[in-house]
Amino acid sequence: MKKIHKLRKCLSVLIVCLLILTLAACGSTQSSDTKSVSTKGPIKIAFSPLPSWYFWYLVQEKGFFKKHHVNVKLVYFPTYSDSISALNAGKVDGNSEALIDCISPVSKGIPIKSVFATDYSAGGDGIVAKSGIKSVKNLKGKTVGTEVGTIEHFFLLTALKDAGMTEKDVHLTNMTVQDAGNAFIAKKLDAAALWEPFLSKAQTKGNGTKIASSKSYPGLIADLFVMNENVMKKRPKDVNNIVAAWFDAQKYYQKHPEESLKIIADKAGISTDELKQGLDGFKLLSPNENKQIYKKGNTFESLYYSGKQNGEFLKNLGYVKKVPNLNSFLNSPYTK
CATH class of the missing domain: 3.40.190.10 (Periplasmic binding protein-like II)
Incomplete structure (x- = not known):
């Protein structure tokens, strides 16, 4: 993919x-944009x-x-x-x-x-973690990778909040989502917030466990x-x-x-x-x-x-x- x-x-x-x-x-032309729009x-x-x-x-x-x-x-x-x-x-x-x-x-x-x-998204985004980390609460003190400022970052913060935690409870590593997936597979991260196809790859190639999914957060x-x-x-x-x-x-x-x-x-x-x-x-x-x-x-x-x-x-x-x-x-x- x-x-x-x-x-x-x-x-x-x-x-x-x-x-x-x-x-x-x-900015200077917004007021006249309607007139310039073609109807054909x-x-x-x-x-x-x-x-x-x-x-x-x-x-x-x-x-x-x-x-x-x-x-x-x-x-x-x-x-x-x-x-x-x-x-x-x-x-x-x-x-x-x-x-x-x-x-x-x-x-x-x-x-x-x-x-x-x-x-x-209904499962196309999620958090994957290494063996032994079975829930978002278990991420406390762990190194988590994702791209700051993206929807994946927002998803991670939402999952942490629902677990009674904040970003300060984890060691956040800022990298592209693709790099986060590769770093997880290389065992350089404890967990990563990813979108597809990197989410599935982290599970199969990195033996990761999905501990949070966008499927649980409709909308x-x-x-x-x-x-x-x-x-x-x-x-x-x-x-x-x-x-x-x-x-x-x-x-x-x-x-x-x-x-x-x-x-x-x-x-x-x-x-x-x-x-x-x-x-x-x-x-x-x-x-x-x-x-x-x-x-x-x-x-x-x-x-x-x-x-x-x-x-x-x-x-x-x-x-x-x-x-x-x-x-x-x-x-x-x-x-x-």
Whole structure:
């Protein structure tokens, strides 16, 4: 799964710098953006290597965009952060991205808005530990590796909090998720917070035990389809048709899983086994499940709650000055 491992490089220092540049370039024109948005031509949808986001290929290849009379151009970005920068700079009209990666641009006034939630992690992220460490509580005083500032770091802190601990109770080693996985296999770490495929590799090659899984935290790691708000205002019918096309593809996948997997895998350039393994760690969200996750609540099964927690996390790291109000960003007419 060489391509899939790139998918969650969330809000690295590079992204923050790019956001600052984007704001400088776009800030003076935001008030007039609505007028400059074209009502013709294709809507450009960006996405990057996440198993659930590869579903855009199925939407296209099975003709669901054509069925709903919407002109769409898919724009694939091998590097996730590039897709975020493209949306923030107005080079594409929509993008698939993690909720946590929407916090910083919203806080800077970049006009993006959520359309619907594509999925959330349901086992695709976790904490793996060496023999003898059977629970998160057993991590006290142990060396744990993960990438600071990413959703994996946030997941680790959440698991520690639930165990009555904080980051100070462990020896945190900051390294990329891939490097953390390799270091664990090389027995240089006691534990590591990882996403797939490194999570599975750490279990098989490093004889690790999974002591925490995102499957126990539904909604904690949520992914969205996000668009330029001005495009949404100018072309509401097209946006509505894109939403319909996505969920038509989801229904098709449920009825024809093998055919769908082959179509997606062929377009993504990976094997069907690799794709299936990746998809097993994600919960694709139906229209009804979208209605639920878009409701206000006090658990991670509410995007409002998740967004606030993500924002506090980023504020503590200095990535945002203050936690933005996400009411407008999450107030999508397409999830009612």
